[in-house]
Structures are given as C-alpha cells and as structure tokens.
Amino acid sequence: MNSKIQKRVLEEAKYMLKTKDTVRAISQFFHVSKSTVHKDLHERLVDVDKNLYLQIEEILKYHTNIRHIRGGESTRKKYEKLDTNE
Numbered sequence: 001m002n003s004k005i006q007k008r009v010l011e012e013a014k015y016m017l018k019t020k021d022t023v024r025a026i027s028q029f030f031h032v033s034k035s036t037v038h039k040d041l042h043e044r045l046v047d048v049d050k051n052l053y054l055q056i057e058e059i060l061k062y063h064t065n066i067r068h069i070r071g072g073e074s075t076r077k078k079y080e081k082l083d084t085n086e
Helices: 003-019 023-030 034-048 050-085
Strands: none
Touching: 003 023, 003 034, 003 050, 023 034, 034 050
C-alpha cells in the first residue's frame, strides 16, 4: 500500500476515534469522498492496524444502528423549517 494512503487511513481512523464523527463528516474534513473513507476504514485499516480497526468497527456499527433515528430527525427538521417559511 502506498505510504500516502496508509498515512491517510491512520489519520482518518484516529480522527474518528477522537470525534466519533460519521463517515460523511470525516469525508468532508479530509476532502475525500465518502466511498474513499468507507474503503479506508473497512478494508485498508485492517491491514495497517488490526487493533485500531476493531475499535473503529465498533463506532461504525453504532452509526449503522442509529442511522434511522438521525434520518427521522433530519426529516422532522426539514418539515419544521418548511412550516415556518409559509
């Protein structure tokens, strides 16, 4: 693996551990696509640092388990905003 990619993978993982941010937020912070962050954290990280991968996997599972709640909150906020603009 390219050393530049390996460095990015570790930086993304450490950032996620520190902030507990979503893949989307991390992709915006590092100016890469969501699919790149996803591939970095799901596929490449295991080859770079197995222990760090296991920690990140727990955070990603948490985000997957609560995504339906976040989606509902976003929809509610969207319609509240539309109601106040009318």
